[in-house]
Amino acid sequence: MSVLVFIDQSEGQIKKSSYEAASYAAQTAEKLGTVAEAIVLGTVADDLAALGNYGIKKVHTVADASLNNFDAQVYAKVISQAAEQTGADVVVFSNNTSGKAIAPRLSVRLKAGLVSGAVALPDTSNGFTVKKSVFSGKAFANITVSSAKKIIGLNPNSFNISTTGGTAEVAALSVSVDAAKVEVVSVNKVNGEVPLSEADIVVSGGRGLKGPENWNLVTDLAKLLGAATACSRPVADIHWRPHHEHVGQTGLAIAPNLYIAIGISGAIQHLAGVNRSKVIVVINKDPEAPFFKAADYGIVGDAFEVMPQIIDAVKKLKGVA
Amino acid sequence: MKILVCISKTPDTTAKIAFADNNTKFATDGVQWIINPYDEWYALVRAIELKEADASTVLHLLNVGGTDSEPIIRKALALGGDEAIRVNTDNADPFYIASQIAAVAKDGGYDLIFTGKETIDYNGSSIGGMVAELLDLPYISHATGFNLEAGKAVVVREIEGGEETDKAALPLVVSCQKGMAEQRIPNMKGIMGARTKPLKVVEPVAAESYTSVASYDLPPAKAGVKLIPADNAAELVRLLHEEAKAI
Numbered sequence A: 001m002s003v004l005v006f007i008d009q010s011e012g013q014i015k016k017s018s019y020e021a022a023s024y025a026a027q028t029a030e031k032l033g034t035v036a037e038a039i040v041l042g043t044v045a046d047d048l049a050a051l052g053n054y055g056i057k058k059v060h061t062v063a064d065a066s067l068n069n070f071d072a073q074v075y076a077k078v079i080s081q082a083a084e085q086t087g088a089d090v091v092v093f094s095n096n097t098s099g100k101a102i103a104p105r106l107s108v109r110l111k112a113g114l115v116s117g118a119v120a121l122p123d124t125s126n127g128f129t130v131k132k133s134v135f136s137g138k139a140f141a142n143i144t145v146s147s148a149k150k151i152i153g154l155n156p157n158s159f160n161i162s163t164t165g166g167t168a169e170v171a172a173l174s175v176s177v178d179a180a181k182v183e184v185v186s187v188n189k190v191n192g193e194v195p196l197s198e199a200d201i202v203v204s205g206g207r208g209l210k211g212p213e214n215w216n217l218v219t220d221l222a223k224l225l226g227a228a229t230a231c232s233r234p235v236a237d238i239h240w241r242p243h244h245e246h247v248g249q250t251g252l253a254i255a256p257n258l259y260i261a262i263g264i265s266g267a268i269q270h271l272a273g274v275n276r277s278k279v280i281v282v283i284n285k286d287p288e289a290p291f292f293k294a295a296d297y298g299i300v301g302d303a304f305e306v307m308p309q310i311i312d313a314v315k316k317l318k319g320v321a
Numbered sequence B: 001m002k003i004l005v006c007i008s009k010t011p012d013t014t015a016k017i018a019f020a021d022n023n024t025k026f027a028t029d030g031v032q033w034i035i036n037p038y039d040e041w042y043a044l045v046r047a048i049e050l051k052e053a054d055a056s057t058v059l060h061l062l063n064v065g066g067t068d069s070e071p072i073i074r075k076a077l078a079l080g081g082d083e084a085i086r087v088n089t090d091n092a093d094p095f096y097i098a099s100q101i102a103a104v105a106k107d108g109g110y111d112l113i114f115t116g117k118e119t120i121d122y123n124g125s126s127i128g129g130m131v132a133e134l135l136d137l138p139y140i141s142h143a144t145g146f147n148l149e150a151g152k153a154v155v156v157r158e159i160e161g162g163e164e165t166d167k168a169a170l171p172l173v174v175s176c177q178k179g180m181a182e183q184r185i186p187n188m189k190g191i192m193g194a195r196t197k198p199l200k201v202v203e204p205v206a207a208e209s210y211t212s213v214a215s216y217d218l219p220p221a222k223a224g225v226k227l228i229p230a231d232n233a234a235e236l237v238r239l240l241h242e243e244a245k246a247i
């Protein structure tokens, strides 16, 4: 028995959400009285022994360069071999775009119940129950898994990393790797931009900003704070901002530490995707805007007057001229 | 070309989220049901566009659900599609549902199976991947663009912090999200036509269920907003730094 965590990498670097998953796997293993091990696919530049600091005892690598081409089918088959060889009963993924593609396939291969969108450690007091986000963040469901093996997809930004010190043993795993059927033709990443799902701070704009030409109010603040940028649905629909920035019930659901909403009314569908943010700041000229009911801090005022003051104050705080 | 689009019934986005029977069941009183937006706006509309581009395309819709799913199936047929299949069950376990879809698809000869990226109620993102594994097909999730080039699928998918362009031969399973297509409103001709389109009901095959809902919780209410005067916005920055420790 053990807990296996999939460590997701992109262009050789481990994703932040994978450290959360590693820490989650280690604490799950502790609850189950066993150890956590990790599996890393493809060639990675980061120091894998450092995963020991998150409680991982052993890191299994399959440094086959063909795995730098992401194909969920190939990945699931390799991870299922790893799960068998390590005797894993619980496999943990980050519930990000790779985790969501691989975990369901692995669920079929291992005949293992899958809980995707987990927000807390499993409750093992009576069976195996995992709390997950449902209704796009409007509620939680406690899901009981009845199969012998279990798979958990941990929502990004939902679990505090705890470091334990120590280094992990790193060893190559011998598995068979199929030829990919999905060929990755190109990867197009916006360099230097913080991925929205993993961001600690998100600055978001709505229709109240009147037009894309005013978005510097959002992007300037985001840059100063090292934040990702987001927007309401109509803003993406009218192409003021790219689709991937659309948050809410029909866009991305996020849970940053800080969410700053500028000129967004706070419709129920918008709130659904952002209300798991720890601190919510709302800037809106309408005191009746529903968003204020979901906010921790608010300013009733014109964004065009308030934002330059905020940007100045943050510059002072950060010591930027 | 033969396409299968999986559609699911979900509560309307404005539905009140409340629970009954000691927080073990979603309270459905007064809830309006809709086609899961990702299934409707993106998966279904993109499939309809592919059929419009090539009239020989056969488009089937599939729902795993009880008789109360039929209104949303008719609405989907009003947007497009040749016929619908409903697998008659209320079981909500993702593996069970995926097994039903795979059983229908196995002998259906579909070149493409489209799903939404997730449902807006359980947010599982699991059906597409499970169906693909059950059928031993490749799977591309979170697609924001889909085209056919020389018989191969060219799919743009979202990844953390950007996008990726993938190429794969058919048959293929794809989960769809924003960017794939634009929402459509059914017209009168579509609504009238949908009434006479075939809706086949089949009984479920035997399959395992691995998960069940033990209970639901609502998130704790916010303590209330602290308002800062608009002419003293710097105070907000101080509070975020010193009190909330968020910046």
Ligand SMILES: Cc1cc2nc3c(=O)[nH]c(=O)nc-3n(C[C@H](O)[C@H](O)[C@H](O)COP(=O)(O)OP(=O)(O)OC[C@H]3O[C@@H](n4cnc5c(N)ncnc54)[C@H](O)[C@@H]3O)c2cc1C
Pocket: A205, A206, A207, A208, A209, A231, A232, A233, A234, A235, A246, A247, A248, A249, A250, A251, A262, A263, A264, A265, A266, A267, A268, A269, A270, A273, A283, A284, A285, A286, A289, A301, A302, A303, A304, B013, B037
């Ligand atoms: C099925 C369905 C799904 C949906 N899914 C989503 C979703 O996922 N995400 C989402 O965001 N929406 C979603 N919506 C849309 C949602 O209902 C709202 O229409 C949308 O969120 C409103 O966007 P907004 O707040 O930017 O614009 P508006 O509602 O137009 O609000 C603009 C706000 O800006 C304020 N404002 C105007 N000028 C200023 C100024 N100078 N300074 C400060 N404030 C100003 C106004 O007071 C107002 O509150 C969905 C709707 C439906 C029906």
